[in-house]
């Protein structure tokens with residue numbers, strides 16, 4: 001017996017979104033970001049689908065990188081946080097990975113392992129986000145230390161990287177762009193390097209906000225969210241941006257009942273109807289990754305009709321109002337988000353972001369691949 005809750009993964013939509021990346025950034029080398037199990041979509045399936053239409057991948061751990069290489073991926077794989085300990089460089093070289101270098105300690109570990117120097121690294125600059133990276137005055141020193149190291153007798157290929165704190169606000173991104181421009185203009189050696197600046201928001205900004213608000217993206221772009229069909233820009237829906245949702249989280253009604261006026265529904269009597277109300281019980285709860293804090297009123301689609309969540313989300317179930325869809329009985333299809341209900345919209349009502357909703361979908365929810 002299978003629970004009816006399934007995350008359908010539309011690989012045709014994934015391809016469509018990757019083609020959008022190509023259209024928006026025709027000259028860029030695309031690193032498809034597949035960290036966090038491809039934002040909950042299944043890393044191996046997504047990587048297999050994208051391998052013929054990407055210039056590389058980006059992820060976090062050696063284990064993930066090893067499984068991509070195991071799949072036969074030969075393109076560059078960027079480790080977004082670089083290595084965590086000295087021994088990791090051995091695997092980095094064996095698997096031919098590209099680590100980010102964001103901290104002096106990571107250079108020191110390389111200097112201690114002269115036999116395990118990767119051929120390519122991304123040198124990360126903190127241009128204003130104040131999370132990872134070298135501050136502008138530290139960058140030249142880091143660069144020089146990297147350049148004296150030799151990988152198979154050749155000097156390392158260094159790509160200059162930064163990350164925007166507010167890619168969706170071109171005014172704020174402009175400050176970071178100015179810092180990068182200043183750094184490069186003051187250092188011809190850095191100016192000669194390839195660059196990697198953009199995530200999805202930065203790639204989208206130019207087309208969404210107009211040509212006066214183009215955010216510099218660099219030679220290598222790192223797109224995650226838009227590949228999965230959610231909007232990286234506040235104020236724009238995914239369909240405004242011609243992105244198609246990849247994940248469709250679908251379930252069914254497993255019970256239908258009447259909640260009498262004045263009596264509570266669910267834990268804590270989280271909802272008390274003011275008139276007799278027909279409610280449906282959906283097989284999907286917070287242990288499936290649905291946000292427990294989604295309030296009464298969060299949209300849910302039942303039988304193709306938009307209705308609302310009622311009361312508190314339980315571990316394995318949630319309740320919905322069947323007033324707008326009186327015909328819906330046990331077994332009626334339910335969409336929690338996807339084709340008929342943008343994940344961005346559910347995220348907003350539940351006070352979160354699509355990244356968190358998608359990555360939270362639990363392991364116990366089976367993924368099923370579909371095409372179109």
Ligand SMILES: *Cc1c(COP(=O)(O)O)cnc(C)c1O
Pocket residue numbers: 033035080163198199200201222223224225226232
């Ligand atoms: C996760 C991540 C990205 C992808 O960001 P999206 O907004 O999902 O496109 C890009 N760069 C870095 C450094 C990241 O950690």
